[in-house]
Amino acid sequence: MDFAESDEQQMIRKLVRDWAEEVLPPTISKRDDEQIAPSKEWKQFCEMGLQGVTIPEEFGGNPVDDISESIIIEELARVDPSLSVMFCVHVGLCAKTIVLHGNQQQKETYLPRLAAGEVGAYSLSEAGAGTDAAAMVCKAKLSEDGSHYLLNGEKMWVTNGEQAEIYILFAKDVDHPEYGVKKHGGTTAFIIERGFEGFEVGKKEDKLGIRSSDTCTLILTDCKVPVENVLKSPGSGFPIAMNALDNSRIGIAAQALGIAQGAFDCALKYSTERETFGVPIQRHQMITAYLADMATRISAARHLVYRASWAKQQHYEHGAPRHSLEASMAKLYAGDTAMWVADLAVQILGGYGYTKDFPVERFFRDAKVTQIYEGTQEVQRLVIVRNLP
Amino acid sequence: MLMNGVPVGGLSHPLEWMVKTMPDIAVLIKRVPDTIAKIIVVDGTIDLSGVKWIISPYDEYAIESALQHREATGGSVTAITLGNADCDKTLKDAKALGCDELVRLWQDGWESLDSNGVQSILAGAISDLGSEIVYCGKAAADTNAGSTGPGVAEKLGWASISNVVSVSFEEGGVEALVPVAGGQAKVGINFPCLLTIDKGPNEPRRPNVRGIMMARKAEVNLKGGQAPAATISVISKSTPPAKPPGKTYHGAENVPAVVQALRDEANVI
Known part of the structure; x- marks a missing residue:
């Protein structure tokens, strides 16, 4: 090792x-x-x-x-x-x-x-289908001449929605034999270009954090998608979606790790510069303890994230088992660490931390989403227990 | 052979002129402690065990000039350093930036070589490689001596220009911008030549990820050197005298005292 x-x-x-x-x-x-x-x-x-x-x-x-x-x-x-x-x-x-x-x-x-x-972007969620992705209602219908699909519906929470040119988008093929039989029946993955007829970027969400990331709805009105743009085959989209999330969960875990590190670095620097009662606040034992715990949790999160990344590579390159367990553990722990560390970082900076003069308030707002997207922390726990060896 | 960019003498092969317009460029780089590293002195010597190592910053400007030279005229850039296997990382950093070949020179006891020895080994390697132009930083960030470039040129019997801030590339030579009293001078120089590079308007580039991945696979050519015995020895080292503590004055009534101190002690007004 x-x-x-x-x-x-x-x-x-x-x-x-x-x-x-x-x-x-x-x-x-x-x-x-x-x-x-x-x-x-x-x-x-x-x-x-x-x-x-x-x-x-x-x-x-x-x-x-x-x-x-x-x-x-x-x-x-x-x-x-x-x-x-x-x-x-x-x-x-x-x-x-x-x-x-x-x-x-x-x-x-x-x-x-x-x-x-x-x-590039990825579009799975809808207003009524987030954690419960199989509940999506966006529909795809093959044209009579079989050359293209017509997609209808509205997708939600699409990261890069405004900037993207190429989207992986999921909709249910209504002619698929499993459509309406199984809950996720007919789910199909399409590659969609921004310029396709009937494709429109909708509302941009006004968010608490990651506000420079464009999160949008997508509106599909008889959106014309050539059959060549179906990934794998009609009806095979659900495993593609779940597999993609296993991968991106590690990415979000890495994002959470970075948020924690950024907030910590700011708090650490401040703790050596800011003096109260004649000494830098780092010398006050309460602050010392905060910093030690923050650094330790970040280090633990980092190990989980890198191990999950390694497991992902082992899976794709050497046929090792799927990395669902490692990915969910990394996301769960790193997401909670980001929120917890950012909270303490604001606390260490006190009133200054509560202002926009320092970046910790932004990290605090940004951290929250890492406990929500790419599978909520609750979902991670489900995945973890179901995948325990 | 070229003179002012014009081929002179007989050409033995019709392609010779084409080939000769693509110079072999060498760049000398040195591994030094990070310039923001905390320097710890133990028993009168510097403890470098926990220090992060980087390419000496002026050498980064030299690499940038060498790469721009290649981009302007073709040719290839060979990065050369002297040191142990730890220095391979420094060469690979240069590879990631775009250098073509990597050469590490090695001689037992290299750490105790004096400037004369270092210059001899470098000059020998440059002769062997057949380089026509050599770039190096104007001074290394650790010793700050600035002797390597001119010393190597002298050993090779080449012309050199020091403290160059900008270079334009001609066939058979270069034009270099250097600071002179009251302004700058543009100096033309023919191959073979050596330039020491100062910080100039051309910021060193960043590597890209392709360069980094290529650097991983890059081979470092190891060459042995032969340096004359050292003629210079360090007799002693000492730390600079401690700075006297600052003085604090409070209240308007102390303004005359402050003014007097600024005039008499600090000599700033």
Whole structure:
């Protein structure tokens, strides 16, 4: 067992950290206040080639190991959790899903575009179908000549909804024999382009946190999708969706880890600078204890996240068992750690922590979503117990 | 052979001129403690065991110049360092930025070589490689001596320019912008030559992920060196004298005292 980061993992961490610390802070408050998506920052980010880390070289990508992918997400979230989730969805839920389930033609059509920086998204949830994804009501009907599907319905909570060009979107094929028989019967995964007829980006949500991440509804009105854009086959979408979530859960766990680290770094620095009763507050035992506990929990979360990333790679490259258990444990623990650490970070900064002069209030707001999306903490516990050896 | 970018003498092969316009570029890099590292002194020597190591910052500017040179004229860039296997990481950092070849020079007792020895080994390697132009940082962040570049050039019998802030690339040579009293001078120089690079308008690039993954697979060519025995030895080291404690004044009545102290002790007004 080796816990050391490899040379390239160290180099990738340094690359992303240096870039994030230099490029993101000048615009971060404004983007958070006004809910502006980080499109300009994304363009700059793409110069490093990181948008293609889950895409094979033959399709223009720059593959890295799965721990490195988590390190990139973590380092982005340490400064800007919104850009972090944008990256996470692009490389994980969108590109990786096409890599795993797309046919040669779909890979040739879409992966080079995603590798070149066109933004990807993933759309499973609906107003009445979040945790209970199989309850979706969005419908797909094959045209009479069999050349395309017509999709109708409204999707919700779509990360990158406003910026994306390419979406993995799930709807139920009403002609599928299992439609209406099994709860998730007929669920089909489609690759949808922003320009498709009948596709429209709807309302952008006004959120508590990750406000620079564009979360939108998508409105499908006889949206015309060629049959070539069905992933695998009609009716095979539900396992694709669940499998994608196993992968992206690790990404969100890495995001939560980065949020915790960012909040902690700020609190640690403040604790050495701020003096009360003649000494830096770090010397007061209560604060010392907070910092020790925060650092320890972050370290524990980091081990779970990297181990889950490793298990994911073992699964795809060496046929090891699915990494559902590791992914859910990492997400559960890292999400709770982000919230808990961000809370204490605000506490350590006191009144200053409650203002927008310091980033901890933003980390505090951003942390909350890591306990909700990619499967709530309650769902993680279900997955964990059902997958115990 | 080229003179001012124009081929002179007979060409033995019609492609020779084409080939010769693609220079072999070398860049000398040094592994140094991170410039923000906390320096711990134990028993009069510096304890470097817990220190993070980086490419010396001026060498990053040298790499940037070398890469821009290659982009402008073609050719290949060889990064060269002297040291033990730990320095391979430094070379791989250079590879991730885009250098083509990596060479690590090694000699037993390399850590105790004096400047003359280091320069001899580097000059020998540059001769063997057939490099036509060499870039290096104007000074290393650890010793801050600034002797390596000019020393190597002298050993090679080459012309050199120090403290270059900007380079433009010509066939058969370069033009370098250097600070002179009251302004800047543009200096033309033919191959073979050596430039030491100062911080200039061209910020060193970042690596990209493809470069990092290529660096992982990159091979470091190990070459032995032969340096003359050291003629310089360090007799003693000492820390700078401790800074006297600051003085604090309170209240408007102390303004004259502060002014007097600023004038007489601090010599700032």
